[in-house]
Amino acid sequence: MRYLPKSDAERQEMLAACGLTSAEALFAQIPAEARLQRPLDLAAGISEYEIADYFKSLAVKNAGALPSFLGAGVYRHYRPVVVDAVVSRGEFLTSYTPYQSEISQGTLMTIFEFQTMICQLTGMDAANASMYDGSTAVPEAAMMAARITGRRGALVARSVHPEYREVLRTYARYQNLPVEEFGYDAQSGQIDFTDLDAKLNAEIACVILQSPNFFGIVEDARKAAELAHSKGALLIFTFSEAVSLGILEPPNADIVAGELQSFAISPSYGGPFAGVIATKEKFVRQLPGRLVGQTSDTNGNRAFCLTLATREQHIRREKSTSNICTNQALIALMATVFLELYGKQGLRELATQNLAKAHYLGSLTRPRFTGPYFNEFVARPPAEPAEVNRRLLDRSIVGGLPLERFYPELAGTMLLCATEMTKRADMDLVAEALA
Amino acid sequence: MRYLPKSDAERQEMLAACGLTSAEALFAQIPAEARLQRPLDLAAGISEYEIADYFKSLAVKNAGALPSFLGAGVYRHYRPVVVDAVVSRGEFLTSYTPYQSEISQGTLMTIFEFQTMICQLTGMDAANASMYDGSTAVPEAAMMAARITGRRGALVARSVHPEYREVLRTYARYQNLPVEEFGYDAQSGQIDFTDLDAKLNAEIACVILQSPNFFGIVEDARKAAELAHSKGALLIFTFSEAVSLGILEPPNADIVAGELQSFAISPSYGGPFAGVIATKEKFVRQLPGRLVGQTSDTNGNRAFCLTLATREQHIRREKSTSNICTNQALIALMATVFLELYGKQGLRELATQNLAKAHYLGSLTRPRFTGPYFNEFVARPPAEPAEVNRRLLDRSIVGGLPLERFYPELAGTMLLCATEMTKRADMDLVAEALA
Amino acid sequence: MIRKVRSHPTQNEDVIFERSSPGKIGYQLPPLDVPEVDPAAALGNEHVRASIDGFPEVSEVEVIRHFTRLSTWNYAIDLGLYPLGSCTMKYNPRINEAVARLEGLAWAHPYQPENLSQGAMEVCARLEEALCEITGLDAITLQPAAGAHGELTGILLVRAFLESQGNARRKVLVPDSAHGTNPATAATAGYAIHNIASNEHGMIDLAQLAAVVDEDVAALMVTNPNTLGVFEANIVKIAEILHAKGALVYMDGANMNALAGMARPGDFGVDVMHLNLHKTFSTPHGGGGPGGGPVAVRKHLEPFLPTPRLARSAGAFTWDYDRPQSIGRMRAYYGNFGVLVRALAYILAHGGPGLRNATVDAVLNANYLRHKLAPHFDLPYDGPNMHEVVFSDERQSAKGVRTGDIAKRLIDYGFHPYTVSFPLIVHGALMIEPTETESKQELDLFIDAMISIAKEIEQDPQMVLQSPHTTRTSRVDEVTAARKPILRWR
Amino acid sequence: MIRKVRSHPTQNEDVIFERSSPGKIGYQLPPLDVPEVDPAAALGNEHVRASIDGFPEVSEVEVIRHFTRLSTWNYAIDLGLYPLGSCTMKYNPRINEAVARLEGLAWAHPYQPENLSQGAMEVCARLEEALCEITGLDAITLQPAAGAHGELTGILLVRAFLESQGNARRKVLVPDSAHGTNPATAATAGYAIHNIASNEHGMIDLAQLAAVVDEDVAALMVTNPNTLGVFEANIVKIAEILHAKGALVYMDGANMNALAGMARPGDFGVDVMHLNLHKTFSTPHGGGGPGGGPVAVRKHLEPFLPTPRLARSAGAFTWDYDRPQSIGRMRAYYGNFGVLVRALAYILAHGGPGLRNATVDAVLNANYLRHKLAPHFDLPYDGPNMHEVVFSDERQSAKGVRTGDIAKRLIDYGFHPYTVSFPLIVHGALMIEPTETESKQELDLFIDAMISIAKEIEQDPQMVLQSPHTTRTSRVDEVTAARKPILRWR
């Protein structure tokens, strides 16, 4: 088989060196009753050509190539070819976690740059090397807040991505972290501060909000932070549209737990993406996941290494800050390449273009909420959203996300997203369908 | 601009260092009458996203993706992804000709392996590092033969690729290398030995034949060599379907000048491909183009370098064996990767599959010639070839090449090719159309 | 004598922020085809940020060079043997990268209508089928993003199941040879950890196990083969002991590379397990991730699997969200889909017989290393091993040289080190897993290197203690890094 | 002091034939879906070969490692400055690689019907238009595969044109500063070469030129800016002198990177010229090729251009084969199409203004180097320079150190050397072309290195003579390589 670099003669030679005469003997230690006594019921291996053919046949069954107005946590942004050129280099693609610093400085320095840029974007002091995604970063942040405050309760805004909230519930369930939700203002689509205020109490470890929120609307994070702090709770700030950081004032949150998919990470039917958690200096030792730090080698050269490992499972086992081990390094590298390519000017211009595109579409339709929105908004089509989408599909456009599924009270509305990749002509077609 | 790594401040700084105040001043040496006094009449630069979009819009206008029965010198063989993975590495892609051996050993060793495998395939003693393509390799070989024999005339078989013969004529015209053609047997499609014999004389430097020839038919190269040698001429053997070397007995030619496109080089509308010239020990110093040789460094380690440069233009100028400088190195590297991946067993199995596919198609149609064929043959459709192709295109199949264009006497016939990528179902459709 | 590498210059490179200068750009956007919008007007002044302090400004060519240069500072599978025990660093086939990037797969949106997602869903379906057949279990979820995420999923499944039986119980048993994620996971799921010591064969001691298993035990987390590379010969009895008390057997499948096609956890008593697609199924580690940690279960645990579940209705694939007993969601969307594509491509390439052959070669390589190195390094557990072998530095530490030092010296010899100091039950462990994609030539070079280092330690331990000597970065001061953390550039 | 690089281990690797062992495979073909055919029966026993002696047998992972390891032995633009004079080693944008691989372009067959090739033909059409505008000439052929091939095309055009005027003439004038391909080409086209010496400014001497130009001269092959990086200030008069005698001006356009957007050969008297797409237009050199050498001409030479010519009829592109006066074909098909795609992508990315800015930066970089290095190295021609600058080793050779030795020492400093010993008119030339895609930081490091080497030569010439000292391969014995050629593995 092409992936196995041995001839049968070499196999025999090696078996002989082991004092064995048959490959079977290698498995003698497995008792018969534990052995599979038949071949696997899987077809024989196929050629590369057939593999390529097969996945092409699957790919064409998907809508990947059509213009689309779906956002809702996963955004279509252009991926500069440099990104894949970099992550395709075997030295990045096929290396392991950089435990051996002396032959991993490449990966280590890219993570150090990643951590730095996340701090610059979020206004935090320290960021970890990545989490699985935004949805798992949020519960990890909540657990972190509980450790920091010694409190258990979490208050999460209903305008946070519904699936993030579901994951939070799954994680919280057995850690006695009671999770309660607070509402949004039916007018503005922003969080309902009275509801939040009412639910805040001395048991609450953290208040969790997302901005732009699931409706695409920018929240007043500072105000929320003040309110949370006034009750001794921490503010956890999450985001799923990272491009917004190019233009939005960073929150003065205590913990930022977000999703970086917008940074040159393809939608890929929902993953792999890259989550991240950033926080303030004083909370660093409560961070989950890997951290890269700067130090020097015995010759005094600048060097990098994984650090503060005493937080982690391989050292601390059941007392670690999290059970995470493998993270999303290569995907975080995509984001790193993207951010360095776009840089200071580029990220801002990109954000401004997204803003302009979405507001053009917004100006042609009727946004449901009055709050300021970034690159997506809730629209009220005249007809059933599903019906509208069917019509759009006839013009080979993938429409928006009907919201009833997640927000029964928003039945009849749909979430529409526009990015720098959305063409005006397609937006005009959507406007028509919504007219 | 994204490709220019300078800020305006840096430009000013550098101008100042040059004692200049404006960029204009850098061009003062160009007299006004030689200067372009207006901006170029070309649109402003566009973004990467627009470039990708534009070429995609062009790509879909071509037939690249359809099943095709075209061969005629350019063959559709599967390209293992490893090939592009290798040639996309910046260390191979963005390096220059390996003049500085100490930092070019990678490229040099791959060329050494290339030269070796070409020798193993062709039965020759030495091969060069590549020529532009097969069509230019042939005239270079003819010029080489003229230098070796001190004779001028070239006899070329009409069954050699018509465009190769055209190029030969262009090159030969001003070097007083009279080129005469000899015919093929109307029955077998192989060269007409009586005609060759009749035209051979003491003025003839070389006899040029192709196998498999343009009709896909295998020639009797040994017999041709004997005949040529008996008159003191050299035999130049050319090929355009390199995969055939996996199964065909290498010719005992004096010079082999062929095209390697079949070795994982995409059709790419006709180029870039890779030609090569191989020959016998005694003729090495008459080879055109670059050669890599094995030697050692001052520490006694095996090392490689460009060698026998005294044949080349940068040393010998007007007395060089050829004016070639830049060759097709990266494309030859594709062939090298391909050959090492397929190896001894693979190339033979590949050739055998091609043989089987073409003969399946041949068995359903009526080959025009009786000679043994490899993976293409001349068919006689009942209707006009153009018409047959039109019908096939309605079933989104690209048909074969109508031969009248190159061989008036073969009006009404078409050249059909089948490779390992040709599916039986498509061949059955073609058979139908030809029934 | 070092035969595998020679020194060569590698480019230095600054941290990107040090290459930056104001006004350099590496991007261009298409012209805006809609009216401009003033951010302050649209979002409110207070929400609009000033420019991002310290953010880089560089050109495209500098970005390409930056990362190309950095990449040359890394070791990688593409460069040679990467024998990290427990990590299964095998060759990552390039075709897998190609198919994962097909537009229809890479640009599929998780919320696009199901009738426009059948191709992506078929990938999930075929992978689920294949993995069930390989594990011998009845149902599987592809949601978990990595092994530890799979462990948490699995233990939450155990908990939900036991709860449905009326008692979630309090304890999870974890052998002292287990990976750190096991206890960390059990704790995250709200269980108390009870460690159980391995016996002299590096296996779970039946008597001791029987003694601790009671109605308070929710599950045993067993790694099989365990982290010593030893197959738990009594696994069937172990499962009986737990099942007898209504407890479940969770298997950490990180070492499936020793079993695929040879033995199936479902056939030897395992109730729930995770797989590491980024180990057994060749998806690239990428410097730390991404991974894939599908969790397979027996029928009785199926109702509790995370939502949504892939289902078929009217000949089409659909996502089933109506799962009343489910533990809920483990992450947004459906999993690390791009990783699933790669794993399926790998399985298709090998096929059933191929997976078995790969397992044979993996175990053969590890046993070959054991036989060749045993004369030179201490073997704390000298029974037969499966896909990996664990030595200890007992002999070398007599000279003051520890496993970590031997590891650094290996770097000079052109190899990535083995896993250092794990599993914890072996004092000074050298944990070596070659995988099946290593040639005899490569293994022989590694054996020579190890033997040569053993000799060097006899003659000149100091030299080894100061290694590596040939790398662009010499030994890194990790202590200071932790004492005075510098976690970002300023 | 060396600031640009540090030493690091790089993997050794055998020649592939030494890794081979019988039975290892790196491929798999789909199952044959038609009946098998016995080669001997189908082709005749005498035509079927025995297995290919010595051919490699290795696995896929070994192939990936083989080439990955070899690649680390190379220097490349992606790693740093590559200041080869006359080679225009600029950044190769990655988007160009991506678009050239689009299925519809990469898999287009040259004989597929024209109505199925309009996209490919549009690439050719747009590139032709752009290059005509950039050169200021009237027509162009994209057939030539490289510069030298373009030269041959151009000189054959000259010859065909003059023949059509009744006399092909006998001589071609070539300045002594010309690249070797120029005389080699003229000879291949059947012309006698007459060399003309440059004057003290490194330019063609008008008086001398006037003296040699007569009715026997077919053309002058001029490189402008010439290989000294000097613009032939009298180019207009030069053209007049030749035209006055009915001779033509051929321009070697290898140095167009100094002119694009600033000056057009068509505007200063050039009749025919070639371009190097792999220089000025950023297509990758790939270790020696492929290239692209389009030839642009004035109207009166158009009828002689190679067949086929791209034409338009009824709003569609078509290939015109009916060219009675054509010199014929220069190669099969239409040119190195994949290279043309890349060149067009480059032109579209820059656009008109961008090309001009690139030219400015290219010339700025070269002048910056001249000013910084002039105090340390001899400048045989100290006039203003364009895109490249040529020093001589006069001062250093006093210490016995030649340009070739300085070049080798540069390698230790982490740079690829400049072009050594060319042009021939400069004794011991150091020919330096930075191109526009180099940052000031990179140039400053290069300047430091050159100055530091100049100092080393003062202090310890022997050390420099033995350099490079840090590469995995020390100085290579090229003499033995030529004396006893070993051109293949055995």
Ligand SMILES: Cc1ncc(COP(=O)(O)O)c(C=O)c1O
């Ligand atoms: C035995 C074992 N269990 C669990 C894990 C955790 O898997 P992951 O890193 O994918 O979370 C690992 C990985 O190192 C492992 O080796």
Ligand SMILES: Cc1ncc(COP(=O)(O)O)c(C=O)c1O
């Ligand atoms: C001045 C000059 N002319 C001609 C050539 C030949 O071009 P090519 O190598 O593309 O054949 C070169 C390339 O080195 C050159 O520098």
